[in-house]
Amino acid sequence: MLNGSIEGIASNILSDRLKKLVAAGILTKDDAARGQRARYSLTEAGIQTLPIIFALGNWGLDWRTGTRELRARQELMRAEGMPFIEDLMQDLRTRHLDAVPVGNGARVRSNGLPQRMTRSPASPATRGSNVPPAPAAERAEGEQLPTTTTAHRPLG
Structure with a gap:
């Protein structure tokens, strides 16, 4: 082990x-x-799996139980949404493919979370919501917020 x-x-x-x-x-x-x-x-192919892994992690939050420690990172990523995933992918390209950094300059800390993430998964902004809204500054003008409904009881 x-x-x-x-x-x-x-x-x-x-x-x-x-x-x-x-x-x-x-x-x-x-x-x-x-x-x-x-x-x-x-590889780039490996980096391109991140949105898939993110989606699977979100599914796990909705349908599976787990320890608080194992759920915390996914809850933070869900709260930040796709802009975070895109920043993380660019950071991975910089670290693994020697790509030149681009974008808004968000950096990832050694724990894998971006420095710009400040909300706690238990904060009022994220508590009780399956899909928290993206910060207004990150949404395109007129962009609709995603919504989800849970039609089935989560597996336990």
Whole structure:
């Protein structure tokens, strides 16, 4: 088992999954000298999976239970919406593909959250809402806010 891993994944399982992601073109692997760890980097294809992962995480918030610690990051990303995901994708391009930073200059902290995120998932602005509105400054003129309805009871 890997020490400090939330998932408690065994190293042989992780190794197998990393090999599969490299073969699928999601990651690249830089070979390391003997006794050193290899460095894995996302490819553009891997970075392009972020909106899918974001959508799956939102589904999980609505339909699955989980510990507060595991849900907190997704709740923050949901509160910030797609502008955050686009900023994160650009930051990943800078870190993994040596791309030149572009956009509004939002940077991602070491915990994976952008510096511009200031709302807590338990703040009044996000409490009780499945899809919190994007800040007005981030919405296009006349853009409608997304709404969701829950027709089914979440699985427990």
